[in-house]
Amino acid sequence: MILEGIVTSRNQQGELNIAPMGPVVNPEMSRFVLRPFQTSRTFSNLKETRCGVFHVVDEVLLLAKAAIGLLEEIPETFPAERIAGDVLQSACRWYEFQIESIDETDERTIMQAVVVHHGRIRDYFGLNRARHAVLEAAIMATRTHLIEQSELEARYRTFAEIVKKTAGPDEQTAYNLLEEYIAKAYAKDS
Numbered sequence: 001m002i003l004e005g006i007v008t009s010r011n012q013q014g015e016l017n018i019a020p021m022g023p024v025v026n027p028e029m030s031r032f033v034l035r036p037f038q039t040s041r042t043f044s045n046l047k048e049t050r051c052g053v054f055h056v057v058d059e060v061l062l063l064a065k066a067a068i069g070l071l072e073e074i075p076e077t078f079p080a081e082r083i084a085g086d087v088l089q090s091a092c093r094w095y096e097f098q099i100e101s102i103d104e105t106d107e108r109t110i111m112q113a114v115v116v117h118h119g120r121i122r123d124y125f126g127l128n129r130a131r132h133a134v135l136e137a138a139i140m141a142t143r144t145h146l147i148e149q150s151e152l153e154a155r156y157r158t159f160a161e162i163v164k165k166t167a168g169p170d171e172q173t174a175y176n177l178l179e180e181y182i183a184k185a186y187a188k189d190s
Helices: 041-049 060-067 129-141 149-166 169-189
Strands: 005-010 016-021 031-034 051-056 077-079 086-088 093-103 110-120
Touching: 005 041, 005 060, 005 086, 016 041, 016 060, 031 093, 041 051, 041 093, 051 086, 060 129, 060 169, 086 093, 129 149, 129 169, 149 169
Parallel strands: none
Antiparallel strands: 005 016, 005 051, 031 110, 051 093, 077 086, 093 110
């Protein structure tokens, strides 16, 4: 099963990277398969340090901003316990992991990871329909280079209706940021 969340990783200089990611997880949440693109900072960091933290979150504004590179401020973190990493204070749960193997034969690398420590900060609030729509829109925004503009815009019209009917202020803000981002992404390609 793929579980969407956020991965924090550091490079060897200690610089923090925050990125949404949907690893394949086992039911016990003891192993992950991460598939970062080789062009991403997450890939570089995990390859260098071979560790990171996966977070289960319900804060879609953070997820959307991280997806499109608009995190203006680093969210509050605290040190991971078993790896050299950072835990997001706003997460519901976190899973510290170490990379056991890396297969770079495809553009999306396959990294096998084992969880070495996990913790819980708070209950998971949940995702209403607007939060699900923002999550899907954020994933699609990271793939404008792979998805035809007409297809993505049609999906975004459907998401917009859901957000309009069920969103709170954070979901509306997140969705607006994503719409602006895809409009600029496709304008560059024109």
